[in-house]
Amino acid sequence: MPLVENGQIVQDRYHYLSDEEPIPERVRVIVPAQRFLANADELIRRDGSLGVLWPNDRRIAELAPWLGHLALVALQFPKFRDGRAYSQARLLRETYGFRGTLRATGDVLRDQFHFLIRAGFDSFEVKKPADAHAFVEAANRYSVVYQPSADGRTPALRRRVQDRTELDGQNN
Amino acid sequence: MYVYDAFDRRLLAERVVEFRDQVSRRLSGELTEEEFKPLRLMNGVYLQLHAYMLRIAIPYGTLSTLQLRKLAEIARKYDRGYGHFTTRQNIQFHWIKLAELPDAMAELAKVGMHGMQTSGNNVRNITTDQWAGAAPDEIEDPRIWAELIRQHVTLHPEFSFMPRKFKIAVGASDRDRAALRIHDMALRLHRNAAGETGFEVMVGGGLGRTPYLAQTIKAFLPKRDVLSYVEAVLRTYNQFGRRDNIWKARIKILVHDLGAEAFAKEVDAEWQSIKDGALALEPDMVADIAGRFRYPDYEKLDDSPRELVTARRSVRGFDVWLSNCVTSHKVPGYAIVTLSLKPEGGTPGDCTAAQMNKLADLADRYSFGEVRVGHEQNLTLPHVAQRDLPALWRELGANGLAQTNVNLISDIISCPGLDYCSLANARSIPIAQEISRRFHDLDRQRNLGRLHINISGCINACGHHHVGHIGILGVEKNGEEFYQITLGGKADENATLGTLIGPAVPYAQVADVVEDIAAAYLDLRDRPEELFIDTVKRLGIAPFRERVYAAR
Numbered sequence: 001m002p003l004v005e006n007g008q009i010v011q012d013r014y015h016y017l018s019d020e021e022p023i024p025e026r027v028r029v030i031v032p033a034q035r036f037l038a039n040a041d042e043l044i045r046r047d048g049s050l051g052v053l054w055p056n057d058r059r060i061a062e063l064a065p066w067l068g069h070l071a072l073v074a075l076q077f078p079k080f081r082d083g084r085a086y087s088q089a090r091l092l093r094e095t096y097g098f099r100g101t102l103r104a105t106g107d108v109l110r111d112q113f114h115f116l117i118r119a120g121f122d123s124f125e126v127k128k129p130a131d132a133h134a135f136v137e138a139a140n141r142y143s144v145v146y147q148p149s150a151d152g153r154t155p156a157l158r159r160r161v162q163d164r165t166e167l168d169g170q171n172n
Numbered sequence: 173m174y175v176y177d178a179f180d181r182r183l184l185a186e187r188v189v190e191f192r193d194q195v196s197r198r199l200s201g202e203l204t205e206e207e208f209k210p211l212r213l214m215n216g217v218y219l220q221l222h223a224y225m226l227r228i229a230i231p232y233g234t235l236s237t238l239q240l241r242k243l244a245e246i247a248r249k250y251d252r253g254y255g256h257f258t259t260r261q262n263i264q265f266h267w268i269k270l271a272e273l274p275d276a277m278a279e280l281a282k283v284g285m286h287g288m289q290t291s292g293n294n295v296r297n298i299t300t301d302q303w304a305g306a307a308p309d310e311i312e313d314p315r316i317w318a319e320l321i322r323q324h325v326t327l328h329p330e331f332s333f334m335p336r337k338f339k340i341a342v343g344a345s346d347r348d349r350a351a352l353r354i355h356d357m358a359l360r361l362h363r364n365a366a367g368e369t370g371f372e373v374m375v376g377g378g379l380g381r382t383p384y385l386a387q388t389i390k391a392f393l394p395k396r397d398v399l400s401y402v403e404a405v406l407r408t409y410n411q412f413g414r415r416d417n418i419w420k421a422r423i424k425i426l427v428h429d430l431g432a433e434a435f436a437k438e439v440d441a442e443w444q445s446i447k448d449g450a451l452a453l454e455p456d457m458v459a460d461i462a463g464r465f466r467y468p469d470y471e472k473l474d475d476s477p478r479e480l481v482t483a484r485r486s487v488r489g490f491d492v493w494l495s496n497c498v499t500s501h502k503v504p505g506y507a508i509v510t511l512s513l514k515p516e517g518g519t520p521g522d523c524t525a526a527q528m529n530k531l532a533d534l535a536d537r538y539s540f541g542e543v544r545v546g547h548e549q550n551l552t553l554p555h556v557a558q559r560d561l562p563a564l565w566r567e568l569g570a571n572g573l574a575q576t577n578v579n580l581i582s583d584i585i586s587c588p589g590l591d592y593c594s595l596a597n598a599r600s601i602p603i604a605q606e607i608s609r610r611f612h613d614l615d616r617q618r619n620l621g622r623l624h625i626n627i628s629g630c631i632n633a634c635g636h637h638h639v640g641h642i643g644i645l646g647v648e649k650n651g652e653e654f655y656q657i658t659l660g661g662k663a664d665e666n667a668t669l670g671t672l673i674g675p676a677v678p679y680a681q682v683a684d685v686v687e688d689i690a691a692a693y694l695d696l697r698d699r700p701e702e703l704f705i706d707t708v709k710r711l712g713i714a715p716f717r718e719r720v721y722a723a724r
Contacts, residue, residue: 095446111194144180146324
């Protein structure tokens with residue numbers, strides 16, 4: 001499953017930790033939510049970047065107290081059609097101000113890239129290699145957005161008021 | 173009319189490019205049908221019994237004649253020469269080929285039309301009163317708010333994969349002509365005690381297997397907060413709506429399970445954290461959208477001009493048409509004209525390419541180039557000068573468009589049913605056709621007065637049978653079509669769900685049952701002015717049930 005960051009296919013520097021495995025030092029790990037919550041105090045004192053795999057049916061508010069210690073949060077798309085993690089991502093970015101890496105895992109396909117990026121994701125475990133190669137094209141598909149979101153793009157409603165004259169001039 | 177600007181046009185063009193790519197990946201086999209399904213659905217493409225179907229949004233029911241002519245062209249070029257207007261201000265083409273869909277969409281994009289979010293688990297077409305901007309009783313034009321919401325939810329990054337579809341309607345008068353309470357979310361503009369205008373917010377309405385009417389969760393929402401509040405409702409639903417069972421996935425179930433008050437609390441907590449952020453509407457943003465709605469350059473005219481008075485006196489058919497199909501306009505000397513798409517023996521909501529073109533011509537001449545689509549599957553010419561009504565009536569008549577049955581028993585709302593739909597259990601259209609033949613006599617229909625029949629071919633209730641004065645629901649029993657009959661439903665400001673009168677009846681008996689119900693009403697009403705729905709309300713369903721089942 002190729003990993004895309006900054007528009008490129010990259011090597012995953014993180015190791016997904018199972019529930020039983022001993023916790024290694026100086027290795028970037030992604031810990032399952034349950035295990036993280038049970039051992040949070042210990043985990044955050046450990047040497048090495050820390051990530052958490054957070055399920056899409058658990059409130060983000062539960063994770064909020066620890067966000068300052070996390071380098072990465074991985075959110076799950078068990079199915080393409082299950083869009084709960086989009087809300088979680090925006091909450092993380094916009095309500096809780098999380099600045100670390102936000103990773104999308106699971107059933108992640110080309111046609112979600114636009115939505116994922118806008119919701120604040122910047123790391124993508126893509127299901128199909130062909131989709132990973134099409135990332136840049138798919139990510140740049142829309143030059144107009146209609147709503148403010150975690151990516152900070154200016155929505156049409158505001159752009160109209162800002163630069164209507166200029167834009168109409170170009171298109172007439 | 174709302175006029176698209178460069179932003180809107182560019183987004184549509186980019187959407188067409190994306191869809192073309194998706195279709196080509198499907199045709200090459202790179203995408204499986206399962207993977208393609210949610211993508212096509214987000215563009216209004218369904219796979220039906222016989223072919224792909226394309227559903228095109230007509231936001232808030234407003235069409236320019238340029239758009240109507242384009243729809244006629246699509247009907248001719250890519251379909252079988254007609255289209256079907258639905259109960260949600262959409263039009264459907266039922267016979268379109270997958271390989272040709274991208275071209276059809278590119279054609280539509282040229283006139284600012286699309287199928288985006290007319291299906292799929294996202295926010296669907298925003299609907300409103302088809303008389304918006306023309307009705308004398310509205311506080312202000314609800315379409316400005318519908319357009320603001322439409323833009324906000326279009327390709328929304330957070331709400332494109334919700335548990336289920338989400339339908340929003342906006343109203344702006346005391347009389348509800350947009351069936352607000354049967355929507356997932358409805359916003360009604362009204363004035364509070366301080367004289368300010370804002371929205372009453374209702375959530376959790378919906379028909380289908382478990383019908384509920386929407387409940388008010390906020391009595392007065394300031395206009396500046398409308399987008400943030402919509403966002404908070406959608407965010408609550410997206411996270412907590414059920415996804416384990418498709419029949420329990422609509423927001424109505426969440427609202428019902430939590431209770432409206434607890435749901436409102438959850439929404440409010442979310443709303444408080446975002447209401448003063450980027451979604452707070454500034455007056456210049458609203459003014460910008462409002463400024464791109466073009467209004468007719470009305471003449472200064474008086475009501476009841478000589479031409480109208482003379483025609484009323486001299487031509488009987490005209491006077492009947494006038495009283496059934498024409499209503500007052502907010503501007504003196506003008507009128508709103510409803511065109512019934514329910515001819516005797518016809519398919520409710522169908523319109524041929526020739527009719528569309530003719531209507532476009534008439535709208536250019538008599539209605540400032542504007543046509544409206546209502547949830548009753550009829551069309552409206554919203555701004556007709558009263559002095560032109562006799563001439564318009566003659567031209568409509570010459571083109572089979574002067575049906576006088578608006579709001580009468582043969583003005584039936586019906587889903588496509590088993591003739592087209594892969595979900596249906598039973599036929600709907602032939603039932604509508606048979607009823608319209610039985611009651612073809614106009615005097616008989618007028619004697620029965622206002623009476624709405626709604627027919628659905630399955631429990632999904634696209635024909636809104638729960639809110640028909642007479643509701644007819646097709647079910648399947650041992651491979652045969654049966655129909656449940658409900659009475660007393662309505663979708664107006666006093667929305668009510670109908671009551672089942674008894675065991676389902678077989679296909680062949682449905683029209684007889686409707687005749688029995690009509691006859692019972694004539695016997696039971698306490699005076700000719702008492703409407704059918706009021707008689708049912710006064711007496712309940714018992715006397716009707718007796719009449720229907722006594723002989724069966």
